[in-house]
Amino acid sequence: MKIRPLADRVVVKPFDTEEKRQGGIIIPDTAKEKPMQGKVVAVGPGKVSEGGEKIAMEVKEGDVVLYGKYSGTEVTIDDEEYLIMRESDILAIM
Numbered sequence: 001m002k003i004r005p006l007a008d009r010v011v012v013k014p015f016d017t018e019e020k021r022q023g024g025i026i027i028p029d030t031a032k033e034k035p036m037q038g039k040v041v042a043v044g045p046g047k048v049s050e051g052g053e054k055i056a057m058e059v060k061e062g063d064v065v066l067y068g069k070y071s072g073t074e075v076t077i078d079d080e081e082y083l084i085m086r087e088s089d090i091l092a093i094m
Helices: none
Strands: 009-014 037-043 064-067 073-077 080-086 090-093
Touching: 009 064
Parallel strands: none
Antiparallel strands: 009 037, 009 080, 037 064, 064 090, 073 080
């Protein structure tokens, strides 16, 4: 994958949701909830403050993160689904 996010943006690969529940019921794609957990695959260089200082990113490639349910923009690269979001949309590092 060749993608380089800009400023304080992060590319996240969402974890797949399980298709089967404990009772063995298969959930159709239309009824599945979006995952809110994923792995960071690319990180931008960081935001530049009004004073001209670069603000370092807190997340790094390989981190597993929690993010808001409707955060980010969905993109497809090489038949894989990714989310591009700002670092501020990430709620926690696991």
